[in-house]
Amino acid sequence: MTQISIIGTRGCGKTTYLAALALCPHRNEYPGLEVTPIGDDAEELVGMAENIVREGKALAGNRKEEERKEYEFDIRIPKLTETIRLSVKDSAGELFDDFVFDRRYWEPEVDGLVNELCQPEVTGWIIMTDWIKELDTKIYQPALKNLLAELNVSENYNKKDKDIPTKRIAVMMSKSERGEAWTGRLDPGNDLFKLRLPETYKELQKKIHNPKRIDFFACSSFGVLGDKNPRPNRLISSDNDMREYAYLREGNEWRPYGLFSPIYWLVKGSRYWDESM
Numbered sequence: 001m002t003q004i005s006i007i008g009t010r011g012c013g014k015t016t017y018l019a020a021l022a023l024c025p026h027r028n029e030y031p032g033l034e035v036t037p038i039g040d041d042a043e044e045l046v047g048m049a050e051n052i053v054r055e056g057k058a059l060a061g062n063r064k065e066e067e068r069k070e071y072e073f074d075i076r077i078p079k080l081t082e083t084i085r086l087s088v089k090d091s092a093g094e095l096f097d098d099f100v101f102d103r104r105y106w107e108p109e110v111d112g113l114v115n116e117l118c119q120p121e122v123t124g125w126i127i128m129t130d131w132i133k134e135l136d137t138k139i140y141q142p143a144l145k146n147l148l149a150e151l152n153v154s155e156n157y158n159k160k161d162k163d164i165p166t167k168r169i170a171v172m173m174s175k176s177e178r179g180e181a182w183t184g185r186l187d188p189g190n191d192l193f194k195l196r197l198p199e200t201y202k203e204l205q206k207k208i209h210n211p212k213r214i215d216f217f218a219c220s221s222f223g224v225l226g227d228k229n230p231r232p233n234r235l236i237s238s239d240n241d242m243r244e245y246a247y248l249r250e251g252n253e254w255r256p257y258g259l260f261s262p263i264y265w266l267v268k269g270s271r272y273w274d275e276s277m
């Protein structure tokens with residue numbers, strides 16, 4: 001079994017990503033691709049994909065005081081002989097956003113998340129970012145600076161896990177169906193992160209020297225309309241509090257982009273040949 005954790009700011013798309021992964025609505029396009037949810041929580045995620053995301057409704061945000069959900073799947077990827085048994089822990093973006101502050105101001109739940117990331121059985125993490133440029137210096141860079149410092153503090157390091165330097169980090173930009181990001185998906189490190197989130201990119205490069213431990217990915221839980229039609233397969237509107245939310249366009253095939261590539265890399269340490277899956 002491979003255990004991973006997914007972290008990232010509020011509303012960056014973590015739960016939507018997991019719901020799309022659980023349902024795997026594009027499986028027919030990739031013969032041999034199969035996701036089998038295991039247990040009630042993973043089944044619930046499939047229900048969220050079918051009844052909330054596919055219906056064009058907004059998922060509820062995760063709250064920091066809630067227990068973090070752990071989802072288990074068996075994943076079969078074309079051309080890979082073994083089945084990947086994956087367990088993913090979702091987390092509230094509220095917790096990630098607390099890393100921006102000095103640790104004196106962290107809620108106790110933040111320590112819980114740090115502990116979880118350190119567990120020896122955790123192979124790696126997905127750090128999900130949005131594409132919003134202002135968040136580069138407002139949230140991602142300072143939060144990751146503090147988080148990585150925390151994980152390397154010698155006392156914690158010894159106490160929690162000697163394996164931290166072996167854990168892989170898949171840094172993933174969500175919502176990349178949007179026009180400015182869509183072409184950048186082909187070289188996400190250079191054309192998305194270095195360009196749109198330069199301070200975050202620098203921070204990560206400064207702290208993690210081993211290129212085998214970190215890599216950059218692009219994904220979109222909604223995707224675009226077709227191979228020859230790069231229009232986003234989503235619409236954007238505001239909820240009652242005037243917060244923007246995106247939802248699937250009705251009546252189109254749901255073809256998320258790039259869901260499996262970071263998982264393959266976290267498990268195998270090399271990139272999958274077809275990044276679109």
Ligand SMILES: Nc1nc2c(ncn2[C@@H]2O[C@H](COP(=O)(O)OP(=O)(O)OP(=O)(O)O)[C@@H](O)[C@H]2O)c(=O)[nH]1
Nearest residue numbers: 011012013014015016061062093175220221245246
């Ligand atoms: N355009 C676009 N919007 C997305 C995508 N994935 C998620 N969203 C939208 O982003 C918003 C937040 O999605 P969530 O999955 O709830 O975000 P989260 O990271 O789980 O948020 P927290 O639980 O608060 O940490 C929703 O309006 C989604 O529709 C995507 O691939 N593209």
Ligand SMILES: [Mg+2]
Nearest residue numbers: 014015061062
């Ligand atoms: Mg969520």
